[in-house]
Structure formats: C-alpha cells, structure tokens
Amino acid sequence: xxxxxxxxxxxxxxxxxxxxxxxxxxxxxxxxxxxxxxxxxxxxxxxxxxxxxxxxxxxxxxxxxxxxxxxxxxxxxxxxxxxxxxxxxxxxxxxxxxxxxxxxxxxxxxxxxxxxxxxxxxxxxxxxxxxxxxxxxxxxxxxxxxxxxxxxxxxxxxxxxxxxxxxxxxxxxxxxxxxxxxxxxxxxxxxxxxxxxxxxxxxxxxxxxxxxxxxxxxxxxxxxxxxxxxxxxxxxxxxxxxxxxxxxxxxxxxxxxxxxxxxxxxxxxxxxxxxxxxxxxxxxxxxxxxxxxxxxxxxxxxxxxxxxxxxxxxxxxxxxxxxxxxxxxxxxxxxxxxxxxxxxxxxxxxxxxxxxxxxxxxxxxxxxxxxxxxxxxxxxxxxxxxxxxxxxxxxxxxxxxxxxxxxxxxxxxxxxxxxxxxxxxxxxxxxxxxxxxxxxxxxxxxxxxxxxxxxxxxxxxxxxxxxxxxxxxxxxxxxxxxxxxxxxxxxxxxxxxxxxxxxxxxxxxxxxxxxxxxxxxxxxxxxxxxxxxxxxxxxxxxxxxxxxxxxxxxxxxxxxxxxxxxxxxxxxxxxxxxxxxxxxxxxxxxxxxxxxxxxxxxxxxxxxxxxxxxxxxxxxxxxxxxxxxxxxxxxxxxxxxxxxxxx
Numbered sequence: 001x002x003x004x005x006x007x008x009x010x011x012x013x014x015x016x017x018x019x020x021x022x023x024x025x026x027x028x029x030x031x032x033x034x035x036x037x038x039x040x041x042x043x044x045x046x047x048x049x050x051x052x053x054x055x056x057x058x059x060x061x062x063x064x065x066x067x068x069x070x071x072x073x074x075x076x077x078x079x080x081x082x083x084x085x086x087x088x089x090x091x092x093x094x095x096x097x098x099x100x101x102x103x104x105x106x107x108x109x110x111x112x113x114x115x116x117x118x119x120x121x122x123x124x125x126x127x128x129x130x131x132x133x134x135x136x137x138x139x140x141x142x143x144x145x146x147x148x149x150x151x152x153x154x155x156x157x158x159x160x161x162x163x164x165x166x167x168x169x170x171x172x173x174x175x176x177x178x179x180x181x182x183x184x185x186x187x188x189x190x191x192x193x194x195x196x197x198x199x200x201x202x203x204x205x206x207x208x209x210x211x212x213x214x215x216x217x218x219x220x221x222x223x224x225x226x227x228x229x230x231x232x233x234x235x236x237x238x239x240x241x242x243x244x245x246x247x248x249x250x251x252x253x254x255x256x257x258x259x260x261x262x263x264x265x266x267x268x269x270x271x272x273x274x275x276x277x278x279x280x281x282x283x284x285x286x287x288x289x290x291x292x293x294x295x296x297x298x299x300x301x302x303x304x305x306x307x308x309x310x311x312x313x314x315x316x317x318x319x320x321x322x323x324x325x326x327x328x329x330x331x332x333x334x335x336x337x338x339x340x341x342x343x344x345x346x347x348x349x350x351x352x353x354x355x356x357x358x359x360x361x362x363x364x365x366x367x368x369x370x371x372x373x374x375x376x377x378x379x380x381x382x383x384x385x386x387x388x389x390x391x392x393x394x395x396x397x398x399x400x401x402x403x404x405x406x407x408x409x410x411x412x413x414x415x416x417x418x419x420x421x422x423x424x425x426x427x428x429x430x431x432x433x434x435x436x437x438x439x440x441x442x443x444x445x446x447x448x449x450x451x452x453x454x455x456x457x458x459x460x461x462x463x464x465x466x467x468x469x470x471x472x473x474x475x476x477x478x479x480x481x482x483x484x485x486x487x488x489x490x491x492x493x494x495x496x497x498x499x500x501x502x503x504x505x506x507x508x509x510x511x512x513x514x515x516x517x518x519x520x521x522x523x524x525x526x527x528x529x530x531x532x533x534x535x536x537x538x539x540x541x542x543x544x545x546x547x548x549x550x551x552x553x554x555x556x557x558x559x560x561x562x563x564x565x566x567x568x569x570x571x572x573x574x575x576x577x578x579x580x581x582x583x584x585x586x587x588x589x590x591x592x593x594x595x596x597x598x599x600x601x602x603x604x605x606x607x608x609x610x611x612x613x614x615x616x617x618x619x620x621x622x623x624x625x626x627x628x629x630x631x632x633x634x635x636x637x638x639x640x641x642x643x644x645x646x647x
Contacts (some may be wrong), residue, residue, distance in 0.1 A: 004174045004239065005167060007032045007182045015175070015383075016232035022382070023240065023375045028170060030163060032185040033153045036394040037064045038128065040150060045069060046574040047146045048076070050566065052120040052495045053113060055079045056097070057134070062088045064150030077113055095316055103229040104207035105134045109438040120143030130181075133209070144563050156183040174239070178230050188217050204238060206230040240375075244368045246360070255357065424647050425462035432456055433520040435637045440636060444629075446480050453477055456638060463645050472637040479634055491583055491623055495597040498616060499576045505616060506607040507565055568605045572598060579623075586629050595624040 002027040008014045010031045020027045020570060025312050033100035045068055048054060054076055056062050058120040062085060072078075072093045080086035080097035081104070089097050100107030115124075121144050124135060128149040157163065163186065177183050187193055195218075202223040205211050207230075216221040432452050440449040457473045460466035523533045560568070575598035599620050606613050 002026055003028070003170060003172050004176065005030060005172045005177045007186065008176070008178055009033060009035060013176075013232060019232070019236045019375070019379045020239065022379045023236075023372075025239075028167075028172065030167075032156055032160070032163070033179070034156045034181050035060060035151055035153055037067055037151045038149060040068055040148065040257060042578055043574055044148060046570050047121070047125055047567075049073055050121055050570055051076055051123040051146070051365065052124045052242070053077045053079060053117065054125060055081075055108065055114075055134070056085050056089060056535070057081050057124065057126045057131050059085050060127065060151050061085070062092055065125050066092045068150065078338045079108055079111060079113060080323050081108060081233065084231055104209060105131060105137075106136065106208070109137050114138070114141075115518060116141075120144065122146070123148055125150060127181075153179065153181045155181075155188060160186050160189045161191060161194065164189055164198060166646070168194070168197055172201060172298045174242075175206045176235060176239075177210060177214075178206050180210055183210060183214055183218070202242070204242075205342055206235070206236060237359045237372075240339075240372050241444075244365075247368075248364075250402065251361075251364070273533070278596070365517075387610055388501055422462045425459045429456060429463075429642055429644055432459075433642050436636065437639055440480065442635065444483070446483050449480050450477065453480070453638060456642065463642075469638070469641055469645070472641040476636045476638045479636070483634070487626060488583060488586070491626060491628070492580055492620065494623060495576055495580045498619060499573055499580075501616065502576065504603075505569070505572075506610045507568060508605055508607050509558060509560060568601075572601050572605075575601060581627055588627075588629055591628055594626060595620055 004020055006027065006029045008016075008029075010029075013029065017027050017029055021491060048069075051073075054072070056065075058081065072095055078089065078095050080089055080099050083099055083103070086097040086099045089095055090201075098111055098113050100111055102110070117138060119142060122138055123146045124131065124138075125148045128151070131150075135145055135147060143472040175186070177186075187195065187198065189198075194358075199218070199220050200222050202225065203211075203214060203220065204225050204227060206227050210225055211224045214224055223242075225238060225242055227235050229235075264347070341543070412536050432455060434572065436449060436452045436456070439445040439452065453473050453476055457470060460469040460473070463469055524538055575594050578593055579594035579598065582594060599617060602608070602613065602617055602620070608614065608617070
C-alpha cells in the first residue's frame with residue numbers, strides 16, 4: 001500500500017494524516033459526508049432530565065446536544081461509545097462516562113450499566129437514523145427508550161462518480177471508513193467498472209458493523225481490516241501492522257519461489273560434479289559382472305573313470321560360481337559413503353539456511369517495530385514542536401497585548417491625575433448621564449437610575465449653577481419613584497409553586513360512576529296488586545340469579561400507562577419551567593407562548609373537573625395576563641441640564 005484515502009470530515013483525522021505522511025505514505029483527504037445539526041423541541045429535550053442512563057454514540061452527538069442545552073443532570077449515568085466521545089463529554093459538560101473496551105455497539109451492550117435496564121429510562125443521543133441495532137437490543141431488554149437525533153449526516157455529493165474517477169487516477173490502495181453513511185456515500189455510483197475497482201481496494205473500518213455492511217450490502221470480498229477503535233492513533237497502528245504483514249508475506253513468497261526454482265533446476269551440474277565417482281563405480285560394476293573363470297581340467301584317467309552325467313553337472317556348477325572382486329566391493333562402499341556425505345552436507349546446509357532465515361525475519365520484525373516507534377516519536381516531536389511554537393506565539397501576543405494595555409492604562413491614569421478636580425467631576429458626570437439614559441429609558445431599571453441621580457446630585461457642587469442641576473434631579477427622582485416595576489419576582493415564585501404542584505394533578509383517566517341503589521320492596525297482600533307483585537317477584541328473581549348493574553352512559557377513555565403519565569407530567573413541568581426562564585429574561589413572546597401551551601396541555605390531558613386542576617388553570621390564565629415589561633416612555637431633565645452646562 002502506497003496511497004491511502006481518509007474519508008472523515010475536514011476537522012477530523014488530522015493527526016492520522018500527519019502520522020501516515022511521516023511514515024512514508026502518500027495520503028489524500030476527501031470528506032464524503034456533510035454534517036447538519038438539527039433543532040430539537042424543548043419537550044423532547046426534557047426526557048434527558050428524567051433519564052436513568054444517557055448514551056452518546058459520537059463526538060458530534062455531544063456537540064449537537066451542547067448547542068441545545070448547557071448542563072446535564074448530575075444524578076444520571078452516562079455511556080460514551082469511545083474514549084474520544086468521553087473526552088468531549090467531560091470537556092463540554094463536565095460529566096464522566098462509561099467507555100467499553102470494544103468501542104462499538106456490541107461493546108456498549110456488554111457494559112454492566114446496560115446489562116439490567118428493565119423499566120429504566122434510557123436516552124440515546126445520536127445522528128438521524130443511526131444505531132438501530134443498539135435501540136432494538138435495549139428495547140428487547142425491557143428499557144423505556146427515547147432516541148434524540150441532534151444531527152444528520154448527508155453525502156457531500158449526490159453521486160460518487162467524480163470521486164471514483166479521481167481516486168482511480170491517483171491509484172488509491174487503501175480507504176479509511178468510520179461509518180456506514182460514509183460507505184453508502186462512496187458506493188453511490190452508476191458505473192459498474194468504478195464499483196468493481198472500488199471493491200478491490202483495502203478498507204480500514206472502525207467496527208465490525210461497518211465491515212458486515214460492506215460485505216453484505218456491496219459484496220466487498222477483498223481485504224476489510226477492522227481496527228480496535230476510531231481514534232487516529234488506533235487506526236494508524238492498524239495500517240502499519242497491515243503494511244508489515246504485507247511486506248512479510250511478500251518476502252516469504254519470494255523465498256519460496258527462489259527455493260522452488262533451485263529445486264526444479266536441471267540435474268546437469270550435479271551429474272558433472274559426481275561423474276568421476278559414478279564413472280569409477282560403473283567401471284567397477286562392469287568389471288565385476290564380466291569376470292569369468294574356466295574350470296580346471298583334471299587328469300584324463302580320472303575323467304574317463306567317472307560317468308558322463310557326473311562330468312556335465314560338475315561343469316555346470318563350476319560355471320555358476322563367480323568369484324567376488326574385493327576391489328569392486330571397496331569401490332561400491334566408497335561410492336555409498338560419498339553419497340551419504342553429500343546428502344548430509346545438503347541437509348546441514350538447508351538447516352543452516354532455515355535458521356538464518358528465521359533470524360533474519362526476527363531482525364526484520366524488530367526493525368519494523370523500531371521504525372514504527374521512530375515514526376511515532378518523530379510525529380509526536382513534530383506535534384510537540386508545533387504546539388510549543390503556537391504557545392510561544394500566543395505568549396508573545398499575550399505579553400504584547402498586556403504591555404499595550406498597561407501603557408494605555410498608565411497614560412489614562414496620568415491624564416486623569418493631571419486634570420483639575422472640577423474637570424474630573426465633569427467627566428464623571430458626562431459618563432453617568434449616558435449610563436442614566438440607558439438604565440432609565442432602555443432597561444427601565446428604576447433602582448439603578450435613582451442611585452445614579454443621587455451621585456449626580458453630589459457632583460453638582462462642581463458646576464457653575466448647582467441649584468439648576470439639583471432641581472432637575474429632584475424632578476427626575478419624583479418621576480422615577482412614580483414608576484411601577486413589573487411583578488417579576490412574584491410571578492416567578494408563583495410559577496415555582498405551580499411546578500411543585502404539577503406532579504399531584506390528576507390526569508384524565510377512566511372513572512366509573514356509582515351504582516344505582518336497589519330499593520328493597522315487599523309483596524302486597526291485595527289481589528288487585530297482582531301485576532305489581534309479579535314485577536317485584538321478577539326483579540327479585542333477576543337480582544338473585546343474574547347480577548345487573550345499571551350505570552349512566554359514559555364515554556370510556558383509554559387508560560394511560562405509567563410511562564405515559566410521567567411523560568405528560570414532565571411535558572407540563574417543562575412548559576412552566578420555560579415560562580419561568582422567559583419571565584426573568586423579560587421575553588414576552590416566549591413567556592406568553594409557554595403559558596398558553598401549558599393551559600392547552602392542561603385542558604387536554606388533565607381532569608378539568610378536579611378542583612386542583614381548575615385552580616391551576618385559573619392561576620395560569622392570570623399569569624398569562626400580566627405584563628412582564630414596562631412600556632412607559634419617560635423623559636428625564638437632568639441629562640439635558642448637565643450636558644448644557646458641560647458644553
């Protein structure tokens with residue numbers, strides 16, 4: 001592998017890119033996904049406050065939730081899919097999280113905190129459409145699950161044809177993928193040839209789930225390497241291990257091919273080497289097989305005395321006996337000894353070669369580890385140097401800014417110290433006049449305005465005509481003290497009491513009316529009352545054998561489960577809390593909207609016939625009718641008088 005491709009977003013994977021380049025790889029970075037953060041309604045965010053466990057499946061999930069709320073409940077348990085997500089959660093919200101060893105869906109499900117979740121409120125903070133297997137598994141364990149989608153990943157391009165053409169020209173070997181959405185984005189092509197080329201690349205994925213998605217959805221049959229996590233350092237180590245494994249495989253293949261070529265080499269050279277021994281052995285064998293000794297002739301008198309058949313058998317036996325040549329046996333023994341020595345020499349050479357290859361492989365592995373450590377240390381050193389350089393620049397800028405600020409402050413102090421007391425008082429009065437206009441006219445902060453007027457009254461002695469200033473200040477004090485402040489504190493305390501009372505409100509559920517009373521009657525002894533007696537007898541018979549209960553006609557509403565009741569009460573409390581926040585910020589539109597939604601929610605889901613619900617409704621309507629801002633426009637005389645005297 002020489003050219004790698006990183007598909008992560010532009011703000012991620014920078015450390016991986018630097019490490020790979022330092023390790024000698026050619027690296028390209030093409031973000032294939034665009035991230036959009038979603039708006040979530042306050043009622044949906046309220047489920048986090050009721051949750052027992054909150055699960056974050058990515059760093060973007062933490063960042064998306066941080067855009068919607070500033071804090072998280074301290075009593076809730078938190079789970080992060082990986083160490084990077086846990087670090088972002090700690091930095092953003094100050095919360096510790098459980099992190100699985102296997103940083104994926106299966107690893108999170110193996111945590112003890114998610115082992116027994118029956119009846120617990122679980123919230124998954126995730127991207128739109130992500131982690132269906134996690135949600136399905138938690139539901140099967142009996143969890144009360146809520147999924148909160150705070151962002152959405154979309155392909156950066158409608159189709160990947162241009163990407164694939166560029167990657168093919170650049171001869172991309174390996175591709176790093178960190179999500180199923182990224183895999184879908186790069187395989188979204190209409191060209192079969194491009195898809196076929198893409199399937200032949202080596203893929204580095206951060207979970208088994210992505211590997212199965214590539215194999216089952218797109219039929220990828222090539223190398224799919226699963227890393228131990230999504231961190232840049234973990235992916236970098238996996239890529240280095242894959243390169244080392246590939247290099248080792250190539251070396252073994254070359255060694256086997258070389259040994260096979262030596263094994264099938266023609267035997268001419270070995271034949272020429274052993275030809276003298278073979279020639280001697282062959283010649284000895286020929287001599288041994290060609291020896292023939294004729295039988296000795298006996299005396300003619302003896303031969304004549306024996307029978308004819310005895311002579312012929314003796315001659316035959318003499319012919320079959322061949323004397324053994326000692327020279328041939330010695331030559332054959334020497335040949336066998338030389339052959340065994342040659343075979344032993346060949347075997348010993350092969351053993352030495354094998355041991356040498358093993359030592360060479362071990363040294364190569366140690367060298368690769370050392371090279372990897374050197375690359376890592378170089379990358380860390382470069383990063384440290386870059387960080388130190390940034391710190392030096394930041395420190396220089398900070399020192400320069402502080403020196404400039406101190407110089408400006410010292411100059412202002414010297415300038416103020418050199419001014420006469422009367423001029424200093426006029427400067428202070430000019431500043432207080434501007435502040436008075438803002439506090440009284442814009443913010444309607446009457447208390448602060450009264451304090452500013454009191455201070456201006458003390459500074460009036462430094463002006464030419466202090467009586468004019470004092471008269472204007474007295475007039476403005478009467479005007480300000482006549483203004484009424486909005487009852488913000490009273491309304492806030494009232495809303496707090498309503499929030500505490502909300503859990504006790506009765507919901508709109510089915511209630512059966514009381515049974516109709518059955519009159520106890522006796523039979524009449526008058527014969528003329530036979531019809532009435534018959535009816536009474538029938539009613540008594542029916543009462544004894546068939547139990548009939550008569551109720552007024554009602555409409556039976558479906559019963560609410562415990563979780564639904566909690567959600568309805570939590571939503572009502574969320575509306576009241578939102579009204580409290582808008583009240584203190586004097587946001588009239590938000591305040592009025594929250595109270596009207598709360599009243600509508602009260603009418604829809606609570607028993608409006610109950611006295612406590614009626615009282616709650618009346619109080620909410622009263623709070624919705626008050627004004628939380630002051631629209632009174634006042635005109636102050638003091639600023640104009642003082643500004644005229646200063647000029």
